[in-house]
Amino acid sequence: MAELIRLVSGDEPGEPPAGHGAIVTFIGTVRGENQGRKVVRLEYEAYEPLALRAFGVIADEVRNRWPSARVAFHHRTGSLALGEASVMVVAASPHRAEAFSACRYVIERVKQIAPVWKREFFEGGDVWIEGAAADASDEASSEEAYRRACE
Amino acid sequence: MRITIRLFGRLHDLAGATELVRELAGAATVATAWTVLAEEFPAIAPYARSVSAAVNADFAKMTTPLADGDEVAFLPPVSGG
Numbered sequence: 712m713a714e715l716i717r718l719v720s721g722d723e724p725g726e727p728p729a730g731h732g733a734i735v736t737f738i739g740t741v742r743g744e745n746q747g748r749k750v751v752r753l754e755y756e757a758y759e760p761l762a763l764r765a766f767g768v769i770a771d772e773v774r775n776r777w778p779s780a781r782v783a784f785h786h787r788t789g790s791l792a793l794g795e796a797s798v799m800v801v802a803a804s805p806h807r808a809e810a811f812s813a814c815r816y817v818i819e820r821v822k823q824i825a826p827v828w829k830r831e832f833f834e835g836g837d838v839w840i841e842g843a844a845a846d847a848s849d850e851a852s853s854e855e856a857y858r859r860a861c862e
Numbered sequence: 863m864r865i866t867i868r869l870f871g872r873l874h875d876l877a878g879a880t881e882l883v884r885e886l887a888g889a890a891t892v893a894t895a896w897t898v899l900a901e902e903f904p905a906i907a908p909y910a911r912s913v914s915a916a917v918n919a920d921f922a923k924m925t926t927p928l929a930d931g932d933e934v935a936f937l938p939p940v941s942g943g
Contacts, residue, residue: 739943755942758870758935760919786942798943818943826916826935827942828871839872841939845914847921 712736712799718783719803731781731803733810737818739798741791745840748833755788755797758826762786768847769820773802773813776857780804780813786827797829812860819856863930867895871938873913876905886928892917893924895934912939 716736722728741753766784773782784800791797798821802814821827824847829840846852867882874880877899886894892915900907915922916935928934 756870757942758868758916758919758937761916761921761935761937764920822940822943824940825942826870826937826940828938829941830871839875839938840941841872841912842941843939844912845921845937845940 715783715801719781719801732805733807734803735810735814737800737814738796741793741795743793751832752792754790754830756828757788761826765825777809777813780809782813782817784817816856816860819859823852866933868935873938877903890928892926
C-alpha cells in the first residue's frame with residue numbers, strides 16, 4: 712500500500728512535493744461468508760499479460776474522466792486466507808470528491824473487466840465465482856461504473 | 863494453422879487442461895477455435911454466451927481472425943476483487 716501511495720503522490724526525492732489535497736485508499740479483503748457459505752480461503756487466478764492491459768485501459772479511462780486524479784492499483788493472485796488483502800486501489804487528486812470517485816471507479820472496473828477469477832473454498836466444497844462477462848469495449852458497463860463512482 | 867488455446871477459471875477444470883495446441887483449417891476466427899473446443903469438450907458449450915476471448919493477450923471478439931501461431935484465450939465471466 713505504501714508503494715501505491717508513493718506512486719500516486721508522484722513525489723521525487725529532492726523535488727518539492729506535488730501536494731495532492733486528497734488520497735483515497737481501498738483494500739478489498741477476503742470475507743468469511745459468501746451467499747450463506749462459510750468461506751475458508753480464496754484462490755485467485757489471473758491471465759497476467761491481459762490483466763496488465765486491462766489495468767492500462769482502466770487507467771486511461773480514469774485520465775479521461777478525472778484529469779486531475781492519479782491512480783495506482785494492484786491485485787494479488789494465489790491462495791489468500793480470511794481477512795487478507797486481495798486488491799488495493801489508491802487515488803490522489805487535489806480535492807476529495809475526485810479521489811473518492813476515481814478510487815471507486817477503478818475497483819468497479821477491475822471487477823468488470825480484469826481477467827481475474829476467484830475460486831472459493833468453503834466448508835463442504837469449492838466453487839468458481841463467476842461475475843461479469845469481460846468486455847473492455849462495452850460502454851454501458853463503463854457508464855455503470857461511472858454512475859456508481861459518482862453516487 | 864496451429865494455434866495455442868489457453869483456458870482459465872472453471873473452463874480449465876471442465877476441459878481438464880490449461881493449455882492446448884490445435885490445428886485449424888482454412889480462414890479461422892476465434893469462433894472457429896471455440897467451436898472446435900466445444901465439440902471436443904461438450905461440458906464447456908454452455909459458456910458460449912458468456913465467454914469472452916483474447917488473442918495474443920489482447921481483448922478480442924468472436925469474429926477476430928486468427929493467424930498461425932496465435933495464442934487464443936477463453937475467459938469465463940471474471941470475478942476479481
